[in-house]
Amino acid sequence: MIPGRSPGGGLLATLDPRSRTIAAALFALVVVGQDSLPTLGMAVTLALLTAVLARLDPIATLRRLLALDGFMVLALASLPFTVPGETAFALFGIEASQAGLRLSLAILLKANAVVLMMLALLGSMDPVAFGQALRRLGVPEKLVQIYLFTLRYLDVLHHEFRRLRTAMRARAFTLRSDRHTWRSLGYLVGMLMVRSVERSERIVAAMRCRGFDGSFPVLDEPSRFRRPDGVFAGLALVGMSLLVMVEVS
Incomplete structure (x- = not known):
């Protein structure tokens, strides 16, 4: 197994790697642009559902998220004390603002949602297949x-x-x-x-x-978009549309 690869795949393993790559990129773009805590909570829920469909190893996934959260908490610990706003509490005479706490929580939710979705859609994918998908997408x-x-x-x-x-x-x-x-x-x-x-x-x-000419030959027949990919694309669009609608409302 390639180091860093998340074992799993589940129902998502039958999908075209390109559809999974595009969905992961669009999800990250949508989530990063959100600020509402309910919207970000919904994004984390969608990422959890996708992780369940991908059958990720719960222990390994939890360890990765805890490592991320440990780093994020240390990085965001100063925000409540540096962002101006209404005081939430005071620590050793230093006031922490509600806006700073909200901003820290929002960043933490964004990071967890994006990383969990990446692990579900890309981490369970064969790395070589991911490289071929990038090539076919025009990278x-x-x-x-x-x-x-x-x-x-x-x-x-x-x-x-x-x-x-x-x-x-x-x-x-x-x-x-x-x-x-x-x-x-x-x-x-x-x-x-x-x-x-x-x-x-x-x-x-x-x-x-061996006559390398600047490109790797593809020995396997490239995958094609099929009906499951269309269903997955529709569900992904519905989910991201809900995120945008909740944010706007």
Whole structure:
């Protein structure tokens, strides 16, 4: 399994990857433009329903959301004390505004809704299929290749990093807050970069030997829009229309 991929798929696995990609992008655009807390609560509900349809692993998904929320809470903790408005409470003599609290909650709901929808629609998709979908949607070929190469060789570099760390431990290296530790970590990063460059040169040479012409051939027959994709598109439009209508009203 590709690192970072969410296991699942469920009913959504039968859909064309392009329809899932477009739906995820449109949902993110719509949700980011909303400010009403009820609307954002509805967006989170829609994302939860989509996650259920995608059959995401509840434990793994919850861990990802908790990691996001932990970072977001730390980042948004200062907003209630910096945004002017009616006082909600005071902490050590510093007043926190209701507008700041509302803004923090809105940003938190937006982030959770968008990330959960991305995990449901894109995280459960095969990464190569996602790259092919981007290409068929008109994304520049260079960007698609960068995505596919990054996806493939992040895992390779991670294994290389683990080999170097194992070699350091075999030489009784332990992390300390001293000059030797920082110098050793610098050597580790430098060696990882050198080996990455060497591997990239070997990859380029191997690709040229195989006649690489700047694009990856597609061996599988491309998927097509079918009736389930039309039903999914209709439901997605209804859901996003509801979000906009609730916000306007």
